[in-house]
Amino acid sequence: MVGEEAYFAAMRRRATLRDEHGFELLVTSKADRRYTKAACRELGIPLVPLAPVIDAYLEEHDIGEWMGSELTVSDTDPHPTGIAHALYADAIFEFMRDSGMIDRVVAGALGPTPRSVS
Numbered sequence: 001m002v003g004e005e006a007y008f009a010a011m012r013r014r015a016t017l018r019d020e021h022g023f024e025l026l027v028t029s030k031a032d033r034r035y036t037k038a039a040c041r042e043l044g045i046p047l048v049p050l051a052p053v054i055d056a057y058l059e060e061h062d063i064g065e066w067m068g069s070e071l072t073v074s075d076t077d078p079h080p081t082g083i084a085h086a087l088y089a090d091a092i093f094e095f096m097r098d099s100g101m102i103d104r105v106v107a108g109a110l111g112p113t114p115r116s117v118s
Contacts, residue, residue: 004035015043022108024101028092030054046099053091054084 011027018025029036030050040047054066061070068075071084080088096102 008039011039024105048092048095050088053087
C-alpha cells in the first residue's frame with residue numbers, strides 16, 4: 001500500500017466489510033497524518049491516536065527521544081518494545097471501554113436477548 005490514494009482505497013474496503021458483516025473497526029496511529037484522520041472521519045472509523053500516550057511516557061520518564069529509548073528495539077530500529085506495546089494496549093482498551101465498543105462487541109457475541117414468554 002503506497003500513497004494516500006491506496007490508503008483511502010484500503011480503508012474504504014475495510015469500512016465496506018465492517019458495514020456488510022457488522023463488526024467493529026478502529027484505527028490506531030502513532031503518527032499524526034492528515035490523510036489518516038481524513039479517511040477515518042470520512043468513513044466513520046474511530047481513530048485512537050497513540051502519540052499522546054508515547055509523549056506522556058517520554059515526559060514522565062524524562063526521556064528526550066523515542067529512538068533509542070526503552071520504547072524502541074534499538075538506536076536504529078524504531079519498532080516498539082513490549083513496554084510500548086503495553087502502552088498501546090492500554091490506550092486501545094480505554095478507548096474501547098469508554099466508547100462502548102466493548103459492550104457492543106460482547107452484546108453481539110452473545111446474540112439477541114431471548115424474550116420472556118408470559
